Each structure stands twice: as structure tokens, then as C-alpha cells.
Amino acid sequence: MIQNNKLDKSFGPIGAIAGITLFLVGIILLLFSLSGLFLILLGAFVGFTSTSTMIDMDKKRVRLSNDLFGIIKTGRWINIEPTMKIGIEQSNRTWRAYSRGSQSVDITNKDFRLILYDENNKQIVQLKKDKSFDSLKVKLELLSKHFGIRMI
Numbered sequence: 001m002i003q004n005n006k007l008d009k010s011f012g013p014i015g016a017i018a019g020i021t022l023f024l025v026g027i028i029l030l031l032f033s034l035s036g037l038f039l040i041l042l043g044a045f046v047g048f049t050s051t052s053t054m055i056d057m058d059k060k061r062v063r064l065s066n067d068l069f070g071i072i073k074t075g076r077w078i079n080i081e082p083t084m085k086i087g088i089e090q091s092n093r094t095w096r097a098y099s100r101g102s103q104s105v106d107i108t109n110k111d112f113r114l115i116l117y118d119e120n121n122k123q124i125v126q127l128k129k130d131k132s133f134d135s136l137k138v139k140l141e142l143l144s145k146h147f148g149i150r151m152i
Contacts (some may be wrong), residue, residue, distance in 0.1 A: 003055045005128045010049040010066065012095035013107050019047025044069050053127050060147055062116060064125045080147045083119040087152030088112055088136055091129070112136050114143070117152065 009016040019042075026039030048070030054063045056077070065075040095107045114128040114136055127143070130136045144151045 001057045003057065005053045005055070007051045007053060007126060007129055008093075010051060011046050012097075013109075014095055014097040014105070016047050019043045019045070021047075023047050053125060055127060055143075057146060062125055062127060078116075078124065080116075080149065082148055084124070084147075085117040085119075085121065085150045085152050086127075086140060086144050086147070087115055087117060088133065088140055089115050114140055121152070 011019065021043070022039050023043030026036040026041075026043055029036030029039060045068070048067075050067050050070065052065050052067055052073075054065055054073075056062070060080040061077045062080065063075045063077045065073045067073055089112070091109070091111050091113045093109045095109075097105050099105065111129050111131050112133050113126045114130075115126055116124045118124055128136065128139060130139075140151060143149075
């Protein structure tokens with residue numbers, strides 16, 4: 001069984017909104033000329049590209065994937081080894097954009113992330129994100145038992 005956990009938009013929330021806007025304008029412009037095709041491709045790439053993690057429970061492996069245009073998955077599989085560890089970290093990400101009047105717009109996302117570490121406690125891949133620490137702790141214990149790895 002493969003679980004797919006969506007993590008973040010590659011260009012942030014502001015980039016996703018701008019990309020979707022370009023995509024929609026490109027569709028409207030395509031009715032009048034073929035130059036709208038360029039805006040559709042650019043908008044789809046910026047607006048829909050995201051990152052996700054796939055967890056293969058049966059084969060004990062994970063894959064961090066960049067989902068280009070929201071559908072083309074890239075990335076390589078990493079086999080889970082008994083020396084690896086799993087833990088939870090709090091994530092505070094801030095996205096900043098500037099308007100034409102030099103005003104900054106900040107969007108802050110605070111959440112918790114389930115992280116896979118190697119034997120030297122170096123981060124390998126983010127497995128899952130959630131707003132609640134308690135629900136992620138349940139997932140941490142489940143994955144630790146299933147893969148036979150230690151918790152941090």
C-alpha cells in the first residue's frame with residue numbers, strides 16, 4: 001500500500017495564486033490567439049507544481065517527489081534501513097512577496113513535520129505534515145513499529 005502525503009507548493013502560496021491566475025488568463029487568451037498557450041504552460045507549472053512524499057508500506061521505502069504541473073512525479077526511492085530514525089519537528093515557514101509600492105506581504109505557515117533521519121541524525125526526507133502534534137505522534141509510532149526503526 002502506497003501513501004501519498006502532499007507537503008508544499010514549490011513556489012509558495014503567492015506563487016501558486018499567481019500561476020493559477022496566469023493559467024486562467026492563458027485559457028481566455030487562447031480563444032483569440034495561440035500566444036495564450038505559453039501563459040497556460042507557465043501558469044500550470046508555477047501554479048500546480050508541488051512537493052509530496054510517497055510511503056510504500058509493503059516494500060519499506062519512501063520517495064520525495066516534485067510533482068511537475070501537479071501530475072508528473074519525479075524523485076528516487078529510498079529504502080528504509082534499521083539504522084534510520086524517525087522524529088517530529090516543528091516547521092515555521094514564511095513566504096514573502098513585494099508589491100509594486102515596495103510593501104511586503106508575509107504569509108507564515110506553522111505546522112509539524114514527520115522527518116526520516118539517517119544514523120548520524122541527518123535529515124533525509126520529510127514524510128508528512130500536520131497542524132496537530134498529537135495526530136502526528138500517532139503516525140510516528142505506527143511508522144516506527146512498521147518499519148522497525150527508532151523514534152527520536
